[in-house]
Amino acid sequence: MSGDAPTQRVPLPVPDTPPARQRVDSVVVVNTGDGKGKSTAAFGVMGRAWARGWRVGVVQFMKSGDWKVGEQKLARHLGVDWWTLGDGFTWESTDLDESAAKNIHAWGVARAKLASGDYELVVLDELTYVVNYGWVSVAEVVEGILGRAPKTNVVVTGRDAPPELVEIADTVTEMKMVKHAYDRGIRAMKGIEY
Amino acid sequence: MSGDAPTQRVPLPVPDTPPARQRVDSVVVVNTGDGKGKSTAAFGVMGRAWARGWRVGVVQFMKSGDWKVGEQKLARHLGVDWWTLGDGFTWESTDLDESAAKNIHAWGVARAKLASGDYELVVLDELTYVVNYGWVSVAEVVEGILGRAPKTNVVVTGRDAPPELVEIADTVTEMKMVKHAYDRGIRAMKGIEY
Numbered sequence: 001m002s003g004d005a006p007t008q009r010v011p012l013p014v015p016d017t018p019p020a021r022q023r024v025d026s027v028v029v030v031n032t033g034d035g036k037g038k039s040t041a042a043f044g045v046m047g048r049a050w051a052r053g054w055r056v057g058v059v060q061f062m063k064s065g066d067w068k069v070g071e072q073k074l075a076r077h078l079g080v081d082w083w084t085l086g087d088g089f090t091w092e093s094t095d096l097d098e099s100a101a102k103n104i105h106a107w108g109v110a111r112a113k114l115a116s117g118d119y120e121l122v123v124l125d126e127l128t129y130v131v132n133y134g135w136v137s138v139a140e141v142v143e144g145i146l147g148r149a150p151k152t153n154v155v156v157t158g159r160d161a162p163p164e165l166v167e168i169a170d171t172v173t174e175m176k177m178v179k180h181a182y183d184r185g186i187r188a189m190k191g192i193e194y
Numbered sequence: 195m196s197g198d199a200p201t202q203r204v205p206l207p208v209p210d211t212p213p214a215r216q217r218v219d220s221v222v223v224v225n226t227g228d229g230k231g232k233s234t235a236a237f238g239v240m241g242r243a244w245a246r247g248w249r250v251g252v253v254q255f256m257k258s259g260d261w262k263v264g265e266q267k268l269a270r271h272l273g274v275d276w277w278t279l280g281d282g283f284t285w286e287s288t289d290l291d292e293s294a295a296k297n298i299h300a301w302g303v304a305r306a307k308l309a310s311g312d313y314e315l316v317v318l319d320e321l322t323y324v325v326n327y328g329w330v331s332v333a334e335v336v337e338g339i340l341g342r343a344p345k346t347n348v349v350v351t352g353r354d355a356p357p358e359l360v361e362i363a364d365t366v367t368e369m370k371m372v373k374h375a376y377d378r379g380i381r382a383m384k385g386i387e388y
Contacts, residue, residue, distance in 0.1 A: 074245050
């Protein structure tokens, strides 16, 4: 229960009987699966955190800057810090392709924000892809999340969350696609899907 | 494709080959399942819709006014109309218990908002329970949604979405609980879960 003790970072075993409720300093939430709503729900948590007066940072992996325009507009309006992939990035490597290098750079930004203690909430949007493409090791990501400032809550989104990430998470939801308009020939709709 | 024709309300058959993309005037999204994120993702869509300059209305079924405080605060801040269960409700019935009567009243509000043409987005939060408790028939809900103003998008949330609702929806996501902090003795955290 102490602010400095990292005990809440070690996943607790699932007990046979309902345990007494305990408070923790912060939680790790993972939204994964092939369905809609992974990033959208993270974005909803961003709004809720704002309503509580929290300082919120979002690091957006993978996508180019053109995509989450609506999200960024609201984040700016609410005073949420938002880093899009490539922000502050300078090309230095000759061994990596640019996507890899930008995502590795973005992870470096994310890890620093996680450790800084500047945020009650850090959203790592689409981070699982960075791990699944092999650009950043899962061990590195786990270390960055476990090594966060004690009161920094984390939301990670993306398909195929690696088991090591599920292991250290407090709450994991799989968003499963039951039916999607796109399969029936309907285009993605501005305002609903982006 | 005409603004008045209700053709887009009839679910299209799933084609064997990817169809040419088409625009529709509005879509119906259902977030169901036992996991977290159903309402949170709806709330994220609310923020996105705001960013697009849409007029948004939220009707919140089931829950008392104390719960979604953060959501309501942001909604108010963004100029989103928000009706909580019981708003404008006057007790008249002697045959119904108060929960049933309040939820039936809230559905009446929702149906009027759907038909009004005043909104590009109407969120019907926790509506499935109202149907599943038998307070409003699924036929009535389907009729209300299909009879909405042509440009009004709809997001419905709640567990166990009835098949008739899935049938008329464009996009359905099942939020599946993989792991939840609560099962491991951790209390719901303000700012993350409410």
